[in-house]
Amino acid sequence: MREASNRHPIEERLGYEFRDHDLLDTALTHRSFSAKRGARNNEKLEFLGDAVLELVVSDLLMKHSPQHHEGELSKLRASLVNARILAEKAAALGLGELLKLGKGEEKSGGRGKESILAAAFEALVGAIYLDRGFIAARRVLARQFATDIRSRRPSAVDDCKTRLQEITQKLFKTTPTYTLVMETGPDHAKHFVSQISVGNRTFGRGEGRSKKSAEQAAAMEALEALRVEAQAVVPRRANVSETGGRAGDDSAGSPRTASSSGTRGQR
Numbered sequence: 001m002r003e004a005s006n007r008h009p010i011e012e013r014l015g016y017e018f019r020d021h022d023l024l025d026t027a028l029t030h031r032s033f034s035a036k037r038g039a040r041n042n043e044k045l046e047f048l049g050d051a052v053l054e055l056v057v058s059d060l061l062m063k064h065s066p067q068h069h070e071g072e073l074s075k076l077r078a079s080l081v082n083a084r085i086l087a088e089k090a091a092a093l094g095l096g097e098l099l100k101l102g103k104g105e106e107k108s109g110g111r112g113k114e115s116i117l118a119a120a121f122e123a124l125v126g127a128i129y130l131d132r133g134f135i136a137a138r139r140v141l142a143r144q145f146a147t148d149i150r151s152r153r154p155s156a157v158d159d160c161k162t163r164l165q166e167i168t169q170k171l172f173k174t175t176p177t178y179t180l181v182m183e184t185g186p187d188h189a190k191h192f193v194s195q196i197s198v199g200n201r202t203f204g205r206g207e208g209r210s211k212k213s214a215e216q217a218a219a220m221e222a223l224e225a226l227r228v229e230a231q232a233v234v235p236r237r238a239n240v241s242e243t244g245g246r247a248g249d250d251s252a253g254s255p256r257t258a259s260s261s262g263t264r265g266q267r
Helices: 009-014 021-027 043-064 070-080 083-093 103-107 114-132 134-151 160-172 211-243 255-266
Strands: 177-184 191-198 201-208
Touching: 009 083, 021 043, 021 114, 043 070, 043 114, 043 134, 070 134, 083 114, 083 201, 083 211, 114 134, 114 191, 114 201, 160 191, 160 211, 177 211, 191 211, 201 211
Parallel strands: none
Antiparallel strands: 177 191, 191 201
């Protein structure tokens, strides 16, 4: 075992020591770093890490929640193994600052891009798997996802597209439109970006390894945008009631009035 001073920062943060540091170096090398044909980058490790992640998280979920059926477990896994969550894990580990990027990606803020961070996390998992095998990868991922797995419940992991459609139909009398705005990467590691709009208004974008996951991520962002808007509007209406106007009107606090006020606020 090497002295702590000689360890790579990511080894300290992961609690894992690589035998083969070339694997770690490759995992942290984005394809933009070198345009030379055949130059080493993390795309293949990303492909492998994606498969290892699916298997490990599936295994952890089955061990933790044996009472759930296949559909519930699939929803739970999808809520954990997606670009947004993996990018968050990568950011928490400080992967962005350790990546080798090309000048173009560096200038465009590549160290903070969700797609690049998520891919780097997957590549890191692939590197650990090749370095010491499945048990080692499972041990590292069990630590990384321990809190997430304990806190997730199937009832809280709904289909975001379905929920958003129900809400927009109720509020705006129309349904969301999803547009594929970007498709990149080789066939074995495609990356999709989907944009969501309701009427003439754009609510945001989502990224994923498939069109479906990108749309789900976009729907999740739209749901969050609607929630934030509703929270911003409803308190202002409540304050008007408390500070002036009709403070003496008992109906202001009734469930019916609060409900209709909240609906107007969301519109």
